[in-house]
Amino acid sequence: MDRDKTVREDYWTDEVQWEVAMRIQYQRWEKVRKMETVRKEAMAKMGTMTWETFFLDDAKVKNFITCYKDPRFLTFFFRRLRRNETGRYQENFPYVSPCGRERNFIRCDDRPIVFSHLLSGGAPGAQLLSYCGGGDRLTVPFEPEKLAVQPDSGRLYHPAPGRCGGVGLVRSSLAFELSSGFEYGANSMGAPPTHFHWNGTRVPLTHQLLPLL
Known part of the structure; x- marks a missing residue:
């Protein structure tokens, strides 16, 4: 009888331990599942x-x-x-x-602000750069003297709102349109342009964006 009682107690103890272990494992699974749900929602x-x-x-x-x-x-x-x-x-x-x-x-891929179109501004001769598909709702004043060409990539940049890093990428099709206005120095191999011709004016480029690229 004592032996049978011991066997029953050992069995009961093993069963409880197994149940506790399974509960712990289930809690771990639930934790992983919730973390995965949060991750998917975040993504x-x-x-x-x-x-x-x-x-x-x-x-x-x-x-x-x-x-x-x-x-x-x-x-x-x-x-x-x-x-x-x-x-x-x-x-x-x-x-x-x-x-x-x-x-x-x-x-x-590069910058979060991408300028896509030139729009007419309110003042005579003033123009705006529209960005990120917002039309006239998302614009900055066009500042031709601050255009910057990155020599290695050939990409064109323009000042953007400071909260977004202060630099925006000019869309490739618009950059191609503007490229005819750039003037390069005599020894310009690998160097950025020095001037930009805009509305009949030869505008010196400041290159102030280059250190930010």
Whole structure:
């Protein structure tokens, strides 16, 4: 009888230990599942920018059809764009666009601000650079003297809002249109242009953006 009692007690002890172990393992699974859910929700709020278009980061196909095109949304989003100083995802997503308690994290191929069109400004002769698909809702004054060509890549840049890093990339098609106005020095091999011809004026280039590139 004593032996049978001992066997039953050992069995009961093993069963309890097994049940406790399974509960602990289940709690671990639940924790991992919740972490994965949070990660997926966060990734759904993260965006990726190529040169001229804006997508959800986890979009399998990135083309004109899957990119964001609504000017009202783009205006709302990019007016709130700033450097990511939240302490989260900073290495992979250097920019963030907050919306209330929600934070949308962004990464890009080059710069988050991409200038796409020249628009007429309010004053005679004044022009504006439109960026990120916002039309006349997202603009900065066009400052031709501050255009900067990166010698290694040949990309063209212009000042952008300071909260976004202060530098924006000029869209390739617009950069091609403007390229005919650049003047280079006599010994210009590998050097940026020195002047820009605009509206009949020979404008000296300041090169103030080059240290930021």
